[in-house]
Amino acid sequence: MLEKEKLPLEDVRVLELGTLLAGPFSGRLFADFGAEVIKIEPPDKPDPMRKWGKSKDGIGLWWPVQSRNKKSITLNLRTEKGQELFKDLVREADIVIENFRPGTMEKWGLSYAELSAENPRLIMMRTSGFGQTGPYKERAGFGSIGEAMGGLRHVTGFPDREPTRAGISIGDTLAALFATIGCLTALHERKSSGRGQVIDTAIYESVFSVMESLVPDYLLADYIRERTGNILPGVAPSNIYRTADDTYIVIGANADAVFRRLCEAMGEPELAEHPDYATHEARGKNQKVLDVRIEEWTSSLNANVALQRLEKHGVPSGMIYTVKDIVEDRHYQERDMIIPIEHPELGEFPMPGVVPKLSRTPGQIKQPGASILGEHNKDVYEKLLGLSENYLTELNEDNVI
Structure with missing residues (x-):
């Protein structure tokens, strides 16, 4: 019997600090291809994604998808002990993902300069509304704002009515994809330099990057793209x-x-x-x-x-498919684009498949997102960091974990 191929990112450890969409979507992509992704949430303020979207029996249906294949631990980064414990984790990690407002990590004493002093090989993926520099860096910036200021909203919809949005959080997802590309590029570069670096991804820039010839259309042809409904002008049929x-x-x-x-x-x-x-x-x-x-x-x-x-x-x-059409489509089924995974409370749970498909080492869905906050505390803190059970009890009592 042939030995099973290792997943391509099994030797990569990721610490995910982000919440909601952009950061955690990047973490999901890494986890799908075998990376050990450790999802870190404050013990008193879990990721709101746990409750976002539709629910069944009081259980959010988005969380199991967004946090699949990840480990869940709790850690309070607002405390000095929590910050020191995070640095211990950083020494064992390859990547840190965060999508807080710029300056948050620095406020906690966890800037890249401080973290890379603990681990010079560390790669830090930073996703925010407007990036880590520039006059707008401190603004709050959700995906919808990035879609608007990146140019997408203005050209979406019909010319006789107000701009509209896509039916999904496309700005966050685009930012996550670009951040992941940047991180994989940095991992490759690290093989020769031995050093990590910062991946600075802005949501508005990620949207702007897919806006085709928007700028030269304006600066060289004096043309401002407008909303055109279901067509692209000049592209027919x-x-x-x-x-x-x-x-x-x-x-x-x-x-x-x-x-x-x-x-x-x-x-x-x-x-x-x-x-x-x-x-x-x-x-x-x-x-x-x-x-x-x-x-x-x-x-x-x-x-x-x-x-x-x-x-x-x-x-x-x-x-033009509805979700019913998607679920019933034999092509989706044949290409494993809807995969049933066992959920500890909901039973069989339909997961969207892994994209892209690798011929020899395809990604896998091993488990849904951990439904219990801090489910892997013992596994990570005891096995990875070697902390004693008594010390973990003390950290728990001090609201550090």
Whole structure:
């Protein structure tokens, strides 16, 4: 029997201090690929994420996902003993994740300079609304503010109404992804230098980084992007189209070759040669008229029939899924994108699968987020730091853990 491959990050230990979204999402990504992620919460003020979102039997349903594969310990960093104990943990760690307002760690005597003096190889991932420097650094900054000031909110929605938001906390998630990329880069660099460094990730900058050619559009072409609903101006056809059964499908056929295939699926191959539609530029100029013509075709067919025809001709298309559609979709099932995990109180718990998929050392979901605050105190403090049971009792009585 072949020996099972180790997970790629099994030799990495992470101390996660963050709350809610941006920091803990990074911790989840590390934990999914084998890192030992130790989630640290104050004994008197646990992460609000434990209660966020929908609940069942009084148990929050977001927490088991966000904190999966992590260990849970308690530690009061507002106390001198707690700060010293944290430094003990830092000596055994590779990464510290925090997403407090800038200056908080420094106030506790836990700046990077002080922590790296204990462990020069330490990498510190710092995620905040506006970064660790600059005139806005001390502002409170949630994901929604980053989405607004990063440029995303202004271009989201329809032009005849106010800006809207995406239905998820996309600013926090983008920041977590960029922070994780930065941290993995620093881990790689550490192999040659032997030294850690700070990863400074701002939510607004993470949003701004995915805003495509927003700035040169303005500075070089005097164009300010506005809300355009379900289209991108000049990119056609790429829209949602009503079907005969009163639903919508998405079609993306803006490349020349794909547009020709769409015309064949519609039974109008000659349309691909029409001067109004033959090129990307021409289709962009005649976008509205072209979309009307395509919707005349989709409106004559039920959604499934239209999608089958589009698939047969190799045209990118799809339904606008609800969560019910996602759960029932065989492609999601075949690629293990919904994985049942045993929850100690709720029984079988459906988890979103691990992304991305590695061919030889894929990530794993071993356990849901710890439902008991400080569940792994004994494991971490006794086994990792070698503290005695009597001393742990003393720390508990002093509200340090």
